[in-house]
Amino acid sequence: MLLLALLTTHFVASLAEPRLIQQLRELGLANLLEQEVRPNVPRNSASYDFIVVGAGAAGCTLAARLSENPQWRVALIEAGGVENIAHLTPVMAGQLQLTASNWNYHSVPQRLACRGMNNHECALPRGKILGGTSSMNFMIYNRGNRRDFDAWAERGNHGWSYDEVLPYFLRSESAQLQGLEHSPYHNHSGPLSVEDVRYRSSLVHAYVRAAEQAGHSRTDYNGQSQLGVSYVQANTLNGRRHSAYSAYIQPVRRLRPNLHVFPFTRATRVLIDVATKSAQGIELVYKQRTYKFRAHKEVILSAGAFNSPQLLMLSGIGPEDNLRAIGLPVVQALPVGKLLYDHMCHFGPTFVTNTTGQTIFPTSVTLSDILSFYLAGNPATRLSSIGGVEALTFLKSPRSQRPDDWPDLEFIFVAGSLASDEGTALKMGANFKDEIYDTLYRPLQLASQDHFTLLVMQFHPKSVGRLWLHNRNPFTWPKIDPNYFQNEEDVEYLLDGIKEAIRITQMPALQALGTRLLDRPVPGCEDQRFGSDDYWRCSIRTMSYTLHHQVATCRMGPATDPTAVVSPELKVHGMRKLRVVDTSVIPISPTAHTNAAAFMIGEKAADLIRGDWL
CATH class of the missing domain: 3.50.50.60 (FAD/NAD(P)-binding domain)
Incomplete structure (x- = not known):
């Protein structure tokens, strides 16, 4: 994210210019200048x-x-x-986890999850x-x-x-x-803006068509029925958080x-x-x-x-x-604190395509993008992408015992991966080990290879965690044990989701882009045959990722x-x-x-x- 950081720094430094200050006020961005100094x-x-x-x-x-x-x-x-200006820039969402805006909580070491994280601790971001x-x-x-x-x-x-x-x-x-x-x-x-994300890659259009081809209807997931596929609805206003x-x-x-x-x-x-x-x-x-x-x-x-x-x-x-x-x-x-439920998801699978310039890499953000976003108020630049998230799909697992209109799983379509910021914010914010990034994602970064990721999230886990105090000091963290995957059926639900995600990518709309599964084995899962159920079970326990x-x-x-x-x-x-x-x-x-x-x-x-x- 070096280029974006440098360009943004240059822009922030120029805010003292009266002409730019007046432009920001005319665009309704005066809050960038009024930082509650008193x-x-x-x-x-x-x-x-x-x-x-x-x-x-x-x-x-x-x-x-x-x-x-x-x-x-x-x-x-x-x-x-x-x-500040970084918080208002949607594409910077991942970077915010490395700032003082995050309480920076971690779980206690997990025995059955977060194996791809340092010390097996899942990062638990919360806003401060x-x-x-x-x-x-x-x-x-x-x-x-x-x-x-x-x-x-x-x-x-x-x-x-x-x-x-x-x-x-x-x-x-x-x-x-x-x-x-x-x-x-x-x-x-009402006071809270909910809008379509105006910037969309060609990858997401192909994904939505492929999901429909696979039998997932278009839906308003905040409307009458959740089941189906939809472009994401976001808490942004004119492309800003x-x-x-x-x-x-x-x-x-x-x-x-x-x-x-x-x-x-x-x-x-x-x-x-x-x-x-x-x-x-x-x-x-x-x-x-x-x-x-x-x-x-x-x-x-x-x-x-x-x-x-x-x-x-x-x-x-x-x-x-x-x-x-x-x-x-x-x-x-x-x-x-005796009960704690959380949505655990699997960071992947990731798919590569034959397209160019659709995945959000640091080098794809230009000075023109930045000036258009901040000064012209353009809500459709790459900077308006909400951390790369572009579409959601809600679906049932074949093992579900819940009513037919109550989804078990969600796919989160992201036009990128941990490679999207060159192994900085997303990797560090989630506490992933260097080995995970270097093996799976660095080659994508070095080649600027277009790709996308489908995060698979389970809605109704059976595993239950807890929270407790280990001393009376109010300035120390409570102990947090989400107890992820203690119930093995939670892993099976995510496995069902991974299989359906792969099936969607085999539909004509995505095959037209040359979509194929990234077939590098997850570190720690090499002893399992790649793509087998046991391989994905290992990957689920390794690439564990929580969404707050x-x-x-x-x-x-x-x-x-x-x-x-x-x-x-x-x-x-x-x-x-x-x-x-x-x-x-x-x-x-x-x-x-x-x-x-x-x-x-x-x-x-x-x-x-x-x-x-x-």
Whole structure:
């Protein structure tokens, strides 16, 4: 990515020129110039009606909605900083995992997965920035399946059926999707932009046709039926990333004196009145000084699937055995972190083609692309590609026991691979070993060989992980064990997906491009016959790759559910004035990329809270 880095650096350095500054403002890109140089500074014992911890998709949504009431003072606490030009450039998504915008979590060493990673540790990227993971992810907008939400409701989570949550998805959405202008499944007036990715390679057109030839119908996967193939829908606005911060907070921040945003501020525990089991406020650290904020109405944790359970446990809310083992007093015994579901996928298979100039390599990005993207506002350059992701396919496994309209697998079509950035960001961000890159991908890079990858992801894993604390220090990571592939059937689902991916590439539309499977054996799998089922099983356990979809660490459920941490109203069981509002409350692994659900959860939580306090 050296060329792109040099060109982008040159462009950023030129931003001081008045002519360019005026052009950016005319193009609606003034936020590139306004980098929050004067963040709010905490004041000890400051009081607010609501304190929201974590400025990700749910937290930004919730803070924006609550602060619509001018009588309510709202504080939004975020450990990270502010987006810059790299965050707004979709093709740079992979590079963001190597920056301070990433919490940089890793799993504990995995016995049955992540064998291609250093120390067998899977990287678990999470956003540490205003906007949270929505400011550093790959911008895929996928809400989930009707049956996901109906299953939540069937578990006793009243108010969370599909018909009840769809209005909240729609409330957040401003869709610009070709052919779906009049769809009842899309809204055009919400804060969050959802649009087609305007840059498309010729490879993706051939792939979509091939998928149709293989029997996968065209679909709107956020519409009536998920099953089928579709060009990807993305959280971008005119070809630029549209994060939770850009959509919900930035437009109103300077207009609402009752909304105080605190970047670079780390919450360390919830302040609790033990006698009444009532949240009183938050302890936080800013520039190595400790402060306390008081909450008149509620403390709301929106810190994500890892940080929200960590904060609960640091505050004495969690499993008794874990809390006592590290010397924390037990305020409320709850199964915090006892469940962790994640979507594991296989990074591949990869296919080479006879085309030229279609795969996104660093050398394919030109100065003209950069000037067109940043100065002319062109949303159709290579820089608008969302990390190379161009299409999604939703399908059933032949072994599935689920209803026919509930997908088991997803193919993510990427116009590239780890070779797309010369073995830098994607490889390092995912913690892949050098041997993996040097053997499989470096030859593609050196030859500038056109190719594409089909990532195969399983939606409903049977393997269950967990999260726990190993000490009382709020500045150390929790221990995270996703326990990938503990249930061997998860591997078999991915094997089914790999076979179908290969079948699609044998259809006429892709064969016309000379598409063929990259037949270099994965390091560590050479003892298996290439292409056999056992070879692919080995590859699945080696090329393990997660897509930021961890859920259920603060699981939602009624008080009668022994696995539940929060109620259907998102209130922490047994506590007062304390809620969790983020994807950690999702009770089962969804048929979705979880970012869209986080916005929905934030929108619904705002109504729940307003209903209680108005």
